[in-house]
Amino acid sequence: MKPLSSSPHELLASPAFKKLVKQRWSVSLVLTFTMLLVYFGFLLTVAFNKQALATKIGDYTTLAIPVGLGIILFAWVLTGIYVFWANSRYDKSVEELKNKLS
Structure with missing residues (x-):
């Protein structure tokens, strides 16, 4: 790969x-949509099947x-x-890339 000149442009x-x-956008979006899927799955369960989450353990x-x-631990992961x-x-x-700029 040829070195870049010193122009930031x-x-x-x-x-x-x-x-x-x-x-970076691909990784960020995959992780974001994964978290949103889990979170909204929880919210939909609360909205439409409260009895499942109300089960005593x-x-x-x-x-x-x-x-x-x-869900909180999943966000940490x-x-x-x-x-x-x-x-x-x-x-x-x-x-x-920074080294090529120098």
Whole structure:
């Protein structure tokens, strides 16, 4: 791959930069829609099947409590996936592009 000149405009117009931006948006959108699917699934369950979440699983606890905690933990997992991806791939690609600019 040929080195870029020192112009930031050339970097922004380069195919490598456009590919990197597209990749970041793709990962972000997949994770966002996954979280929205889980969250709205929970909301639709609350709206249309309250009895399922009202099922007792102990003396004082209903199924809604662990399901809600699971949704929160799922959001943390998705955040961890994004951080792992960003640290292992995205940051390296950004550094490569920055080095070409220098």
